[in-house]
Amino acid sequence: MTIRKPEYYDEFVCTANKCPFTCCREWKIEVDDETNEKWKKLQAPENVYPVRKNMSQYTQKKDNMRVIALNKKHICPFLNEQKLCRLVCTFGDDVLSKTCRVFPREIHKFLDQEEFFLMPSCPAVIDLMKKYPDCKYIEMDTENIEGKKNTEFSELNFLRNVRSIFSDWMRRKEFDPQENLKHIFFAALELWRILQENSNEDFLFSDDFNAQIKKNLKEYKTKKLQKELADAISKIPSDQESAIFEQNELFLDLTTNYEREGLYKSELKDVLNKARLIEEENSTFLLEQKRKFNDHFSKWQELFRSFLTAEIESDCLLPDGNLQDFIVHLEWIALEYTAIKQFLFLDWIQNGSLTYEKIRDTITLVCRMTGYEEDDIYEYMQDCFDDVVWEWGYLAFILT
Structure with a gap:
């Protein structure tokens, strides 16, 4: 049996009455x-x-x-x-x-491995993510837990390989975090296409299928393919004006239930008021404000790269999960990131500042609001989108 955890896991200490955002x-x-x-x-x-x-x-x-x-x-x-x-x-x-x-510890139990994570819905965890921008994940064998390491090329090990590659992609510093997420989603959809085209159960994870998948994963590790993908994506035009309004609608949709129940009033009141006035703003003014905001936001790339890497590690691979679940959770991470960034944008328009404390507390708040159970995530996706597996263009659009 293997134990796996981020290197900062054992450093977590509840700050109790000093916590800025008590659970x-x-x-x-x-x-x-x-x-x-x-x-x-x-x-x-x-x-x-x-x-x-x-x-x-x-x-x-x-x-x-x-x-x-x-x-x-x-x-x-x-x-x-x-x-x-x-x-x-x-x-x-x-x-x-x-x-x-x-809380905020989370454990995923597989037959051959137990994985330990810290959820970002606690400000002390965000502090650790900031402290460890290049966090490594430690694996160690233990004889105290029954089980054996899975060495076969099964669906689980396939997904572990995918997660490992995508975590490495998110850590790349030559691209900003949201560009990394676009690249990751594009590659995930390519794997999904291969899986859909080879849906015969007898073929899935047969030697031939494994060889095809291994070839793809090997290519994903090459700088050549990554550069070709990045170059192709960079040439795709984006509609920044429409993206601002879509990001705003997503933010309003994710916060509706909390506002209705009277929760997080002090945190949400001003930004929700501003969000509802966005459509009345001059488009040129909004685009200029977004450009200025992005200049400030870019100074926190290391923190968000660390945060998104941790989310991929902890949320995309679940016990009994499959590639579709993996992809849906990538989409959920994109929604979460979009809501965090939109909250900060709305707050910045009003206050003109972007401090670490504001960013930390916003990540904590949004992660609490989006901390849905698996069934609830699927229900939300089915209610709000045509398909639970998005087209690549939509994820790229909301991350514009």
Whole structure:
């Protein structure tokens, strides 16, 4: 069995009451069944209001799961005035639900490997991404977990190879992060085309098919192919004016439910007001503002390259996933990145500054808002687009 994790994984420490964006507010905090049974036998600590019979009564069912019922201010009732958890202060960490104990850690379990990640919906994780712009992923064998390394050229190992290549592409510094993402998506769609053309189950991952795929992957590692792809893509004209409005519509669509539920009011109010006025702005003015903003935004390429690499590593390859899932998650990452950049653009128009703290908190916020479950991602894609697998041009368009 192999353990795999980013080199900064063990450096993560919750900043507790020093956190600029606590996870104890405006978020669904799941309570697992085992914890809920434990809570039925415990009374809440002092100063938790309203007073109830036991801690389980501070939970509710929502979206097919049991969660902590937030108060009228959308804050966890167990959070005290010093922004510390009353449960931890009174009982220790063992009383917490699995979600609270584990967050922002995420573990993907495969038959031959366990992969550990840190989710970017925590500002302390963004700090680590900034600290490690060229983060390496450490792999080590362990005898403590049953399982054996998968050495065959299976679909899983094929996807691992794809992820490894695309992670390397995202790290390339000769292109900015969004250009890297365009190149990656183009290559992923080419693999998807090969898979669709060879959909016979007897042929899939046969020796002949493996040879064809291996040839493609080998070419993806060559600078020659990468340069040819980059040159071809750079010559494709882009409609920057239309892209501004599409990016704005995507941002509004992704934030609609949160606004309706009264969540993240303080963070969203001003940018949503500005977003709704965008179509009234003069196009020439908007294009000039976007150009100036991009000049400022480009100074943070290293951070976004690190962020997008981490997203590819953690989100694209899931247990029981296939190439379509991989591609859909690339699209979701593009939507996430577009929303982050649009939020920052709208804020910049009003405030004229782009600080690290603003960028970090925006990444954290958008990642919380887009932290959908797998089924919900597919439902969103099916509702909003003609096909869950996009044409390359659309991803390139929203990344313009």
